[in-house]
Every structure is written in structure tokens, then in C-alpha cells.
Amino acid sequence: MSDLTKLTAAELAATIASGDVSAVEVAQAHLDRIAAVDERVHAFLHVDTEGALAAARDVDARRANGEELGPLAGVPVAVKDVLATKGVPTTAASKILQGWRPPYDATIVERLRAAGTVMLGKTNMDEFAMGSSTEYSAYGPTNNPWDLGRIPGGSGGGSAAAIAAYEAPLAIGTDTGGSIRQPGAVTGTVGAKPTYGGTSRYGLIAFSSSLDTPGPCARTVHDAALLHSVIAGHDPRDSTSIPQPVPDVVAAARLGATGDLTGVRIGLVTEFNGEGAEPGVMAAYRDSIEALTKLGAEVVEISCPHFQYALPAYYLIAPSECSSNLARFDGVRFGLRTGDDGKHSLEEVMSLTREAGFGPEVKRRIILGTYALSSGYYDAYYGQAQKVRTLITRDFTTAFEQVDVLVSPTTPFVAFPFGSRTGDPYQMYLADLFTIPTNLYGGPAISVPCGLSEGLPVGLQIMAPTMADDRMYRVAAALESTVGVLTPPAL
Amino acid sequence: MTTTVLPPYDDVVARYEPVIGLETHVELGTNTKMFCGCPTEFGAEPNTQVCPVCLGLPGSLPVPNRAAIEATIRIGLALNCSIAEWCRFARKNYFYPDMPKNFQTSQYDEPLCVDGYLDVEVDGEMVRIGIERVHLEEDTGKTLHVGGATGRIHGATESLVDYNRAGIPLVEIVTKPIPGTGAKAPLVARAYVTELRDIIRSLNVSDVRMEQGSLRCDVNTSLMPAGGTEWGTRTETKNVNSLRSVERAVRAEMIRQASVLDGGGRILQETRHFQEDTGDTRPGRSKEEATDYRYFPEPDLVPMAPDPAWVAELKAALPEPPRVHRKRLQDEWGLTDLDMQSVVNAGAVELIEATIAAGATAAGARKWWLGELARRANEEGIELSAVGATPAQVAELQQLVDEGKLNDKLARSVLEGVVAGEGSPREIMTARGLEVVSDTGALTTAVDEAIAANPDVAAKIRDGKVAAAGALVGAVMKATRGQADAKTVRELILSRLGVEG
Numbered sequence: 004m005s006d007l008t009k010l011t012a013a014e015l016a017a018t019i020a021s022g023d024v025s026a027v028e029v030a031q032a033h034l035d036r037i038a039a040v041d042e043r044v045h046a047f048l049h050v051d052t053e054g055a056l057a058a059a060r061d062v063d064a065r066r067a068n069g070e071e072l073g074p075l076a077g078v079p080v081a082v083k084d085v086l087a088t089k090g091v092p093t094t095a096a097s098k099i100l101q102g103w104r105p106p107y108d109a110t111i112v113e114r115l116r117a118a119g120t121v122m123l124g125k126t127n128m129d130e131f132a133m134g135s136s137t138e139y140s141a142y143g144p145t146n147n148p149w150d151l152g153r154i155p156g157g158s159g160g161g162s163a164a165a166i167a168a169y170e171a172p173l174a175i176g177t178d179t180g181g182s183i184r185q186p187g188a189v190t191g192t193v194g195a196k197p198t199y200g201g202t203s204r205y206g207l208i209a210f211s212s213s214l215d216t217p218g219p220c221a222r223t224v225h226d227a228a229l230l231h232s233v234i235a236g237h238d239p240r241d242s243t244s245i246p247q248p249v250p251d252v253v254a255a256a257r258l259g260a261t262g263d264l265t266g267v268r269i270g271l272v273t274e275f276n277g278e279g280a281e282p283g284v285m286a287a288y289r290d291s292i293e294a295l296t297k298l299g300a301e302v303v304e305i306s307c308p309h310f311q312y313a314l315p316a317y318y319l320i321a322p323s324e325c326s327s328n329l330a331r332f333d334g335v336r337f338g339l340r341t342g343d344d345g346k347h348s349l350e351e352v353m354s355l356t357r358e359a360g361f362g363p364e365v366k367r368r369i370i371l372g373t374y375a376l377s378s379g380y381y382d383a384y385y386g387q388a389q390k391v392r393t394l395i396t397r398d399f400t401t402a403f404e405q406v407d408v409l410v411s412p413t414t415p416f417v418a419f420p421f422g423s424r425t426g427d428p429y430q431m432y433l434a435d436l437f438t439i440p441t442n443l444y445g446g447p448a449i450s451v452p453c454g455l456s457e458g459l460p461v462g463l464q465i466m467a468p469t470m471a472d473d474r475m476y477r478v479a480a481a482l483e484s485t486v487g488v489l490t491p492p493a494l
Numbered sequence: 495m496t497t498t499v500l501p502p503y504d505d506v507v508a509r510y511e512p513v514i515g516l517e518t519h520v521e522l523g524t525n526t527k528m529f530c531g532c533p534t535e536f537g538a539e540p541n542t543q544v545c546p547v548c549l550g551l552p553g554s555l556p557v558p559n560r561a562a563i564e565a566t567i568r569i570g571l572a573l574n575c576s577i578a579e580w581c582r583f584a585r586k587n588y589f590y591p592d593m594p595k596n597f598q599t600s601q602y603d604e605p606l607c608v609d610g611y612l613d614v615e616v617d618g619e620m621v622r623i624g625i626e627r628v629h630l631e632e633d634t635g636k637t638l639h640v641g642g643a644t645g646r647i648h649g650a651t652e653s654l655v656d657y658n659r660a661g662i663p664l665v666e667i668v669t670k671p672i673p674g675t676g677a678k679a680p681l682v683a684r685a686y687v688t689e690l691r692d693i694i695r696s697l698n699v700s701d702v703r704m705e706q707g708s709l710r711c712d713v714n715t716s717l718m719p720a721g722g723t724e725w726g727t728r729t730e731t732k733n734v735n736s737l738r739s740v741e742r743a744v745r746a747e748m749i750r751q752a753s754v755l756d757g758g759g760r761i762l763q764e765t766r767h768f769q770e771d772t773g774d775t776r777p778g779r780s781k782e783e784a785t786d787y788r789y790f791p792e793p794d795l796v797p798m799a800p801d802p803a804w805v806a807e808l809k810a811a812l813p814e815p816p817r818v819h820r821k822r823l824q825d826e827w828g829l830t831d832l833d834m835q836s837v838v839n840a841g842a843v844e845l846i847e848a849t850i851a852a853g854a855t856a857a858g859a860r861k862w863w864l865g866e867l868a869r870r871a872n873e874e875g876i877e878l879s880a881v882g883a884t885p886a887q888v889a890e891l892q893q894l895v896d897e898g899k900l901n902d903k904l905a906r907s908v909l910e911g912v913v914a915g916e917g918s919p920r921e922i923m924t925a926r927g928l929e930v931v932s933d934t935g936a937l938t939t940a941v942d943e944a945i946a947a948n949p950d951v952a953a954k955i956r957d958g959k960v961a962a963a964g965a966l967v968g969a970v971m972k973a974t975r976g977q978a979d980a981k982t983v984r985e986l987i988l989s990r991l992g993v994e995g
Contacts, residue, residue, distance in 0.1 A: 377786050
């Protein structure tokens with residue numbers, strides 16, 4: 004039964020729907036795989052065996068009753084530990100939430116349940132989604148299935164690694180500055196950041212509210228599109244959620260898989276000329292451009308002059324919002340409380356709790372954000388960063404008047420060894436160099452495997468206009484049809 | 495502690511010129527909270543009206559309450575403000591245990607309503623008070639300190655938090671600084687809050703009860719030397735929770751500041767707290783070391799752009815302003831300015847209006863509300879509307895008097911029963927047997943008995959001393975426990991004794 008874990012989500016759904024295997028067998032196969040390999044990969048912070056089997060039994064019962072099942076019914080999915088799951092531990096990989104069981108489900112989790120998917124558990128991540136390597140998890144890092152001595156990307160390293168290690172066919176990630184796409188690229192999987200507002204943030208523990216976007220992680224573009232269509236759509240509980248129909252990304256992925264890109268105009272960002280990127284990454288990138296051209300796409304260079312300011316603008320906006328979003332973690336109502344011994348004042352309890360509960364990167368960003376928002380510096384930092392954000396949005400708008408999608412490498416480098424960048428925050432921040440502009444703009448972007456460099460996966464990033472998520476799926480599926488799905492070495 | 499001799503108020507206003515400003519918070523009477531669907535009922539069991547959103551649980555998100563936005567726009571329009579075409583919420587960041595998210599979703603540099611005014615009448619003179627802004631925010635929860643003697647945090651062993659109030663929509667109305675009111679500053683402050691309260695009540699968007707905290711007022715006060723142009727440092731007096739206290743707080747702060755300035759001291763920009771018992775203000779935290787709120791646009795909410803057509807619709811549907819409304823009623827009721835003022839001061843305008851609507855005459859309605867009922871409300875220190883009688887009951891009482899079934903004295907007894915909750919005036923009259931006895935048969939018996947018992951008096955009357963009849967009337971009234979109609983009794987006595995009246 005172990006080869007059940009090698010099937011795609013689409014294949015699993017079809018097999019379950021046909022009655023050839025039960026949802027329980029599929030769930031058990033993945034739980035067994037987790038039991039066998041997760042000690043080495045550490046993709047999961049919590050495995051919900053009971054919940055998964057109960058959900059699978061429910062799907063089997065409904066199938067037996069002749070009920071019509073959704074396109075992903077019975078398919079296992081892993082959820083990044085930053086989404087609230089009712090009664091199931093949710094920590095955002097922070098000590099401050101150790102043992103917290105939310106009294107409610109995130110909208111996305113509700114939709115996953117309603118679609119009959121089977122939630123296996125909660126995946127590891129950088130604490131509060133702050134980081135690019137999953138080394139900032141308070142519960143220890145996740146290891147890249149391609150090379151256990153290397154990082155799996157971040158902050159959604161757990162979700163990407165779970166997929167690459169065949170522990171789950173699908174996973175949910177969240178992308179604030181690249182946290183779905185960047186781990187996707189370095190683990191050889193597919194990760195898509197939908198249009199901001201296209202997927203609900205209700206129940207997503209906020210890092211940076213104006214940037215956070217939940218999205219799908221999968222091994223194939225088609226699987227990612229299937230998951231995307233299950234979780235996307237307007238949510239009245241999130242006022243930034245867009246009240247418009249979701250583009251048909253599944254149809255777009257099928258269209259792309261035919262390998263025909265005739266009439267599609269692809270823009271290469273002039274400013275992403277390879278500076279700061281590894282030669283092997285740039286070589287794989289150039290190869291994929293050539294492949295796309297062969298499929299009929301027209302490729303042109305487009306200048307986006309303000310992209311060079313994206314990283315500094317991001318590192319003012321995201322920490323500013325995080326400094327405010329994380330203020331609620333004070334030990335008063337939930338989670339960790341330290342110093343409540345009758346000898347400390349209320350303010351001291353709050354302070355001691357935060358000191359003990361937050362890790363170094365979270366503290367660094369809270370301090371950065373507090374400073375950037377303070378009254379004497381607001382205009383110089385936060386205000387200026389918002390102006391840059393407007394200019395970057397304008398770059399995108401102008402670019403999309405000329406091309407259908409923009410492409411770039413997803414990351415400037417392949418998976419790096421543990422510890423090689425933790426000493427220098429700036430080096431770590433560079434990992435998201437190519438992914439950040441899209442977050443500031445709000446449009447969708449996807450990372451799809453485009454080859455190997457030094458035996459490690461490289462990803463191609465495809466960016467589209469807001470609410471045109473279908474375009475990137477089409478191009479991604481076309482590339483996948485020539486490059487193929489990457490298979491990591493056996494664990 | 496040293497005792498400072500405070501200068502007399504007349505002396506203060508002779509030498510100093512006050513500038514005041516008011517910040518008023520009004521809890522809206524919406525059915526649900528500002529950013530979630532939780533109910534807003536006052537006085538519910540602690541923490542029973544809460545959800546992940548108003549508790550600020552990780553992952554929860556706000557969704558604005560349209561009814562609250564509408565109410566705020568209506569308040570802005572009633573205060574002659576411009577309504578923003580585009581505005582948004584901001585976050586006001588500071589740590590406080592009863593504030594779930596440790597930031598308050600409020601409005602900062604982009605309020606919903608700006609630049610209006612409110613005309614108030616003080617001593618027959620109109621004063622125009624500029625309105626700087628009207629904006630919408632969410633209320634915090636309430637902290638309860640237990641284990642100590644005072645209920646304050648000092649000495650408490652535990653602090654409990656009730657989040658029922660957290661997230662209730664709160665409208666903040668800020669005036670522009672008000673200079674030039676001189677000695678009348680305290681009265682102007684009081685008149686403004688009174689007028690504001692009436693306007694908000696007329697809009698039916700809040701019950702504006704100061705004693706329950708649904709209307710809360712902060713008073714800013716500063717002094718400059720008389721004839722000066724450069725305003726002094728202001729203080730912000732919080733915890734002012736009655737109209738009377740608004741007036742007292744301004745006055746007390748003017749006297750205190752004058753005393754400090756007289757002594758060569760400097761006024762600190764600080765928050766002060768009004769003490770109801772002593773009538774003075776005491777320092778809170780100093781504004782000089784105040785929190786930096788780190789305001790920034792609330793990223794969880796999309797900006798608001800109220801549809802101009804909607805705003806125009808709301809404007810057209812505004813009720814008559816209370817001042818205009820009162821003037822109209824005054825004319826209808828035929829009252830002098832002074833009479834009307836006492837009606838207003840007693841908080842009886844709407845009650846009298848409703849009593850008239852229920853069938854009473856203006857004079858009759860006014861008589862009961864301003865007489866018996868106002869006296870009771872005063873004695874018990876409660877609002878007239880809370881005294882226990884309804885306009886319909888008062889109208890019925892007056893009707894019984896008009897019908898001759900009750901005289902004044904009996905009507906007062908019936909009203910006592912009404913206030914005690916014994917039922918409608920008619921029911922009480924019957925149950926207590928208070929109806930005027932006008933049955934001549936029964937009265938004749940009583941009159942004959944009185945004549946028989948007082949032969950001397952009867953003789954005097956027969957001799958033509960008609961004035962002596964009063965003694966017999968009194969005897970009959972006593973015998974009928976006041977239920978007889980005195981005029982009828984007198985006529986009966988004279989006719990039984992064969993004397994012309």
C-alpha cells in the first residue's frame with residue numbers, strides 16, 4: 004500500500020471515488036509514511052491521527068451512501084501550523100502558543116473539511132512565519148528531503164517538505180514575502196500564492212495583514228490548482244476578501260498541460276538580471292525560458308525599475324504590521340504566561356511572557372516595526388515604504404499592459420546548509436528577493452520546478468495580474484509538461 | 495500634604511481667560527458589536543457576550559458593522575459636519591489588559607465626519623461650538639480588581655477582566671478649542687453636553703446614559719492671563735459622568751490652575767480624574783511621558799467610501815433638531831421661556847409630549863410630571879423617566895380628574911400606587927376605593943349625620959352665618975375619608991338646612 008503515497012492528489016481522489024481504495028487506507032498509508040520518515044524530516048509539529056482517520060471514515064461512509072463527493076474527497080492534506088484548527092494544537096511554531104487549541108476553525112480549514120479532504124496534521128514553519136529557512140521554529144528545524152543537511156525553505160518549510168517526502172500529497176502554506184513559493188522552489192515542489200484577498204485570512208494567525216496570503220502546496224501544478232479551487236473564494240468574515248468569482252484555475256492547468264503557449268506573452272524582468280543569484284540557478288532559469296519559447300510563448304524584456312526597493316520596503320511594512328499583530332500575545336487570555344507569581348506587576352507579567360515566549364527573529368521584527376511606526380520616524384520609514392509599494396504596484400500594472408505574465412527565478416540560490424545564513428539576517432532576507440514584489444502588489448504568483456543545480460531543485464516563478472490566477476497556472480502547467488515532476492532521492 | 499488656599503472663582507475669571515474643549519464618547523445602541531456579531535446588552539453575566547473576534551484570539555478578523563457606520567454619519571450630519579468621501583480605520587497601539595488585541599481599532603487622521611458645529615444656548619445667549627471631528631472606534635473591556643478594600647488595583651489580590659463591553663461601537667465627538675466664554679465656561683461645557691445628549695437621543699442611536707457609561711466625557715481646560723492670546727497648557731479631566739460634574743469639573747480645574755499659576759507654578763499637560771465626592775480633580779498619568787500610539791492604517795479592513803447618495807438620504811431623514819423641536823413645543827404648549835426651561839431641566843420634554851399624545855392637556859401633563867413625579871425623582875436622585883410612571887398612565891390619571899372621578903388629593907394617592915407598580919390609575923382607584931363619592935343618597939346620609947352631631951353649627955347656619963358651613967363640610971369629608979366632592983357637600987348642607995348658597 005505504500006505506493007499510495009506516490010500518487011498525485013488527482014489520482015488519489017479518482018481511486019477513492021472509484022472505490023478501489025478507501026479513504027481510510029489512503030489516510031493510513033500517509034500516517035504510516037509520516038511514522039516512518041518524519042523523525043528525519045520533521046515536517047510535522049502535530050499529527051492528528053484520530054482526526055484524520057475519523058474524517059476518512061466519514062468520506063467512506065458518504066461514498067457508501069452514494070453521496071456525490073468533491074474533487075478532493077478523501078485526499079490527505081497537511082496544514083501549516085499558522086492556521087487555526089478547532090481543538091487541534093495550533094502554535095505558529097512559537098513557544099508562546101504551546102498547547103493552545105483554538106475554539107474555532109480558520110475559513111480555509113472549514114473549506115478543506117467541507118470538501119472532504121483529510122487533515123493529517125500541522126506542519127512546521129518559521130516562528131509566526133518569520134524566516135526563510137524554517138530554522139526559526141521554536142520546535143526545531145525541518146530538513147529538506149533532497150538533502151537532510153539543508154534547509155527546506157521558509158517559512159512554510161514543513162508544508163513543502165511534507166510533500167517532497169511523500170508524507171502528504173497536498174499542503175496549505177501561507178505566503179507573506181514568498182513563504183509558499185520559496186520552500187516550493189528549494190524542495191522541488193509546486194507552491195502558489197493566490198491573489199491577495201482571493202483566499203480568506205480568517206483564522207490565519209496574522210504576521211503582516213496586508214501581505215499574508217494562504218495558498219496551496221503540491222507536487223504537480225494540476226494538484227495545486229485543485230487545492231486552490233477548494234480553498235479560494237469570498238469570505239464575509241474577512242473584509243479584505245475579494246467578492247468576485249475565482250478564476251477557473253483547474254481548467255487553466257489542464258489547458259497548459261497540453262503544452263501549447265501560442266499567443267501567450269511572457270515578460271522577463273530586466274532588473275532580475277542575475278545579480279546576487281547563483282550561476283546554476285540562472286542557468287536553469289534560462290533553460291526554462293527557452294522551453295517556454297519552444298512551446299509558442301513570446302518572450303520580451305520588461306523593466307520594473309522599483310523592484311530593487313521591494314526588499315527594504317517589505318522589511319519596513321511587514322515588521323510594522325507584525326509589531327501590532329503580535330501585541331495580543333501578552334499572557335492575559337491564552338497561551339504562555341510567565342511571572343504570574345504574585346511578585347510581578349501586570350506589565351512585568353506581560354513583558355516576561357513575551358521575553359520567554361518569542362524567539363530571536365520575532366523579537367527582531369517586533370523591535371524593527373515598533374521603531375518604524377514610532378511617531379518621529381513614521382514618515383521616514385513606514386510612510387516611505389508605502390510610497391514604494393505604490394510605485395511597485397505601478398510597475399506591475401504597466402508591465403501587465405504589455406505581457407500576460409512575468410517570470411523570474413523563484414529564489415536566488417538553491418537550498419543552503421543549516422546555519423549558513425542565521426548569523427546574518429540580511430543574507431537570510433535575500434532569499435525572498437524575487438518573491439517579495441508580488442506580495443507588495445497583491446497579485447498571484449507560482450513557483451514550479453524548472454530543473455536542478457548541483458543536484459538540488461530550482462524553481463521558476465510566474466507572476467500574473469490580480470485575479471488572473473488562471474494565467475500563471477496555464478504557463479506553469481506548460482513548463483511542467485516539458486520539465487516533468489522532480490523526484491527527490493529516496494529517504 | 496500642604497493645604498493650598500484656593501482663589502475665589504470670581505477672582506479667577508477676573509484675571510484669567512479659560513479655553514475649554516470637550517471629547518465625548520458615546521456607546522452606540524447597535525444590536526451587535528462593532529466588528530463581530532456578538533450582542534451588546536448592558537449588564538449581562540461577565541464574558542457571555544464574546545467570540546474569537548472581540549476576544550482578539552489569534553487569527554480572528556474584524557468585519558465592520560454597517561449600522562454603526564450609519565449611526566456615526568447621522569451624528570456627524572446632525573452636528574453639521576462634512577462626511578468624508580473616503581476614510582479608513584487606524585490602529586492605536588498600546589498595551590492594556592482589558593484591550594484584547596492590545597491595539598484599538600479607531601480612526602486617526604482620516605475620520606468619518608469633520609468640521610461641524612453645534613449651537614447651544616447659555617443664559618439666553620447662543621454660543622456656537624466648533625466640532626473638530628466625529629469618528630468611530632471600538633470600546634475596551636472592563637477590569638475588576640478584587641480582594642482589596644477599595645475595588646481599586648492597589649491592595650487587590652486578583653484582577654478579573656470582563657470582555658462583554660470589548661468591541662461595542664463607540665463614537666468620539668471632539669470639539670474645537672472653545673475660547674472666549676469667560677466666567678461662563680463651566681455653563682457652556684454643561685450646555686454643550688446636554689445639547690449633544692439630546693441630539694443623540696433624538697437620533698435614536700444610543701441611550702446616552704452618563705450613569706451607565708454610554709455617554710462619557712473628557713474635559714480639556716487651560717487658562718491664559720486675561721487679555722492674552724497665547725493659550726496655556728491644558729489638562730484633560732476624565733471620569734466626568736454627570737452633567738453637573740461637567741460643570742463642576744471645569745470650574746474646579748479653572749480654580750486649581752489659577753492657584754498653581756498664582757504661585758508661580760507651571761501647569762503640567764496631564765490626565766486628571768474628577769472626584770465626585772470632593773468635586774476636585776487629581777492627577778493621572780502625565781502626558782509628557784505618554785504612550786506613543788504608533789498609529790497606522792488598519793490593514794485588516796478595507797477603506798470606507800460612503801456613497802454620497804446614501805449620505806444625502808440620511809441627511810434628508812434627520813429628525814428635527816431638539817432645540818427647534820423644543821421651540822415648537824413651547825409655542826404649542828403656551829409656555830414662557832422660564833417654564834420651558836424648567837421642563838427641559840427636569841428632563842420632561844419627551845414625557846410631557848408623550849402624555850399629551852396619550853390624550854392629556856398640556857397643562858395637565860406638565861402638572862404631574864413637574865409636580866409630584868419630579869419631586870420624587872429628585873428625592874431618589876434618579877432620572878424622571880425612571881420614576882415608575884408612564885406617559886399613558888399619567889394621561890389616564892388626568893382623564894379621571896377631568897371626569898370628576900378623582901379630586902387632586904385622591905389623584906395624588908392614585909399616583910403613589912402607579913409609582914409603586916400597583917397597576918393603571920383606574921385599577922388603583924377601584925382597588926383602593928378612592929373614587930370621588932358623588933352619590934347624593936350616600937352623601938345626604940352623611941350630611942344629616944353631621945347636622946345631627948353638630949346642632950350648634952347647624953343653628954348658626956340657619957341663622958344666616960353661611961360661612962360656618964365649612965365646619966360641617968370638614969366633618970362630612972372626614973366621615974367619607976376625603977372621597978366626597980367638597981362643592982357638592984356644601985350645596986347639600988345648605989339645602990338640608992333651607993339656606994340659599
